[in-house]
Amino acid sequence: MADAARRLTALAEEVLGAPLPVRIRAWDGSEAGPPTASGGDTPSVPTLVLHRRRALHRLLWRPGELGLARAWVAGDLDIDGDLYQALDLLAGLLWERPAVHRGRAAPAALRALGDPRLRAAARSLLALAGPGLPPPPPREEVRVRRGPLHTLRRDKDAIHHHYDVGNAFYELVLGPSMVYSCAYWDDVDGTPTLEAAQYAKLDLICRKLALQPGQRLLDVGCGWGSMVLHAAREYGVRAVGITLSEEQAAYARKRVAEAGLTDRVEIRVQDYRLLTDGPFDAVSSIGMAEHVGSTRYTEYAAVLHRLLVPGGRLLNHQIARRPEPDEEAYRVDAFIDRYVFPDGELAPVGRTVGQLEEAGFEVRDVEAIREHYALTLRRWVANLEANWVAAVRATSPGRARVWRLYMAASAVSFERNRIGVDQVLAVRTPDSGVSGMPLRARDWRG
Incomplete structure (x- = not known):
């Protein structure tokens, strides 16, 4: 039996x-x-x-x-x-x-x-x-990584693993907005479309940055160009988007050309550490800082501070983990590290705020939006499941299974308050102390 x-x-x-x-x-x-x-x-x-x-x-x-x-x-x-x-x-x-x-x-x-x-x-x-040797890992797993964490070369390889899996695959999962970060919903049921919620998120960031026509915006980790396109089209800024993904850059440049915005939007394959053509009036970093790592975060914050004009604003949108009883014992999630975000790290939001302040920023607002990410992830999973055959064809059965598990598990983690996501608004306040921020909180334009 x-x-x-x-x-x-x-x-x-x-x-x-x-x-x-x-x-x-x-x-x-x-x-x-x-x-x-x-x-x-x-x-x-x-x-x-x-x-x-x-x-x-x-x-x-x-x-x-x-x-x-x-x-x-x-x-x-x-x-x-x-x-x-x-x-x-x-x-x-x-x-x-x-x-x-x-x-x-x-x-x-x-x-x-x-x-x-x-x-x-x-x-x-x-x-x-039964008898048998250990089976080899699936080919979708990251193989042995050598050398120090978060060198220019190693970070580029990590980004390649996650983002260069085919733009067609991401179109199926993300939908027309092509935004790969937490959307901003009106209610807990997530009744608006995903595209409307992503538009609301991009617009919220533009308002927090108080963007004005003619200003210069840097979007660090620009993905497929959605933020720079929105800011240029809706707010009249000149924007530079940087990414380490060749596939993302090619896709973003095509979108910029189709929108007729090549005179106002530039897409580069460039590491933030190599930027030398500041200053910028505003900087957005949306879902990128998770790749920076604890060993480089102080440098990351200092570079962005240096690239801003006095009075310029930074919007740092970043996933956070809960503080550990013994921070020395923190280890990166094994599945995420091997299959999803190689070398990625999460930090408690308090540490992020502290490091931004140590770099010279004045932190003016922190908005926690973790429930929004759970709603977003459930929409992405629904898109993947509805387009499963095409998604497998665009990548591989294993890769599609990785993304389904990672996104569903992440949704549960946000819902159970194991992780969160926060928008931190910070200012490079000049020596005069005049920050340019409004007196009333969240009246972003002043």
Whole structure:
């Protein structure tokens, strides 16, 4: 009698020390776990589907989040049912247990090798998996990286991994706005279109920067050019957008030409550290600072301060993590680092504000908008799922699976307050002390 699912459920609960909140369906057709809804055959919770024994090999060789991620990306493991519900149910066991705090992916039980009970569970799992060497990581995984973090070359390679996966793929996911950062919604239901919410976000940033016709704007990490296009078209500025992605730059230049704005918008493939043609009246950095890293953030803030005219404003839109009890123990999320944002780092918003101030900025406003990002991510996932065949054709099955998991898991993280996102408005206040800011908060134009 096929019973792999029952055995797996028992072993998982032995290791985790808690009931498994999802059902399991194994490669032999067996199923076990929480019961189906009363009166029908539909499971009351999502089902974790292990298509092949290879999924167990991945978990045995890399217990915890990385093993699960590899199994998911390779198609060895799937979710039957609501993906968001599954991630929400598993969050308490995998990502929010005290032992996995600060990025420790494997539960403490899996590292307690001296426990005879757990050794026995591991032997049983190995017997169930069968013989075999560890399977190679899926090809979508970042391979070995060498050298110091956040050099010019290494940062360019990291950006290439994430953004140069095909503009056609991003068109399917992001929609016509081609904005790859948190939108700004009117209500918690997210009833406006994604394009309207992204327009509202870009316009909010322009108003916070108090842009005026003829001013010079720098957009750091300009993506596909949406911010510089909006600022030039709606506010009459001259804009420079910089990116490290060749594919993004080519796409943005085409959009600028089609909009008839080549006389006012310039797109460059350039690192912010190499900019020498300041000053600018305003700087926007939208979803870029997560790539900077803690070792370079002070330099990042100092460079942007130097590039601004006295009285110029910076709008820094950045994802934040919650402070850790022991900041020295913080580790980057294994799945995100290997498959999504190589070398990316998140910092608490308090640290970001402090580093901007240390660089000479006067921080005038911090707006937390984490719920907005959850709504945005759910729209992106819906776009991806609705265009799944085309998305796979534009990249690869593994890459599409990476993006579906990363965006859905990120939505759950924002909803559960594991991470947030903040718009920090700062000013290079001149020595006179006249900041040019309005007396009343959030009356951005004064």
